[in-house]
Amino acid sequence: MLKRSLAVAAVGTVLTIGSISPSLAAPRDFAGTWVNTNSNTRGITKLVVKRVAGNKLVVRVFGSCSPRDCDWGKAKLTTYGTSVQDKNHRSATTTYNKSFANTFLTINLKGKDRLSLQSFTQFKDNSNRQNYTSRAVFRKR
Numbered sequence: 162m163l164k165r166s167l168a169v170a171a172v173g174t175v176l177t178i179g180s181i182s183p184s185l186a187a188p189r190d191f192a193g194t195w196v197n198t199n200s201n202t203r204g205i206t207k208l209v210v211k212r213v214a215g216n217k218l219v220v221r222v223f224g225s226c227s228p229r230d231c232d233w234g235k236a237k238l239t240t241y242g243t244s245v246q247d248k249n250h251r252s253a254t255t256t257y258n259k260s261f262a263n264t265f266l267t268i269n270l271k272g273k274d275r276l277s278l279q280s281f282t283q284f285k286d287n288s289n290r291q292n293y294t295s296r297a298v299f300r301k302r
Contacts, residue, residue: 189212190270191270191276197297197298206230207299208268209223218238218253219237220238222234238255239255253269261286267281279296280294
């Protein structure tokens, strides 16, 4: 009888825990204006992410230039979960193909108001510049 009671209690606990909704990040959680926490960066200064239809997103990237930041333009932002069933999308990617270089960006949400960005830039203009990667942290404005 004790074994049966413990088994019923264990199943009840598992069902209760399983029905609790964790805080999930949906693609819409990427939407907003994100500013580099390093105000002296020579790289990407700002990201503006907008929903265009349903859960589809576009990102507009701005890089450090003088006297104003350079607008890289808009690109499709694709979000990812950790499996085919995972709706908790906390990662995203996009690509910018410019005349002189291709830049691949990976973005990871770090809570509701922070994200990390890693960029990979490959030069294609025969300038002998070295391909490079960089990392930055952004906060939601």
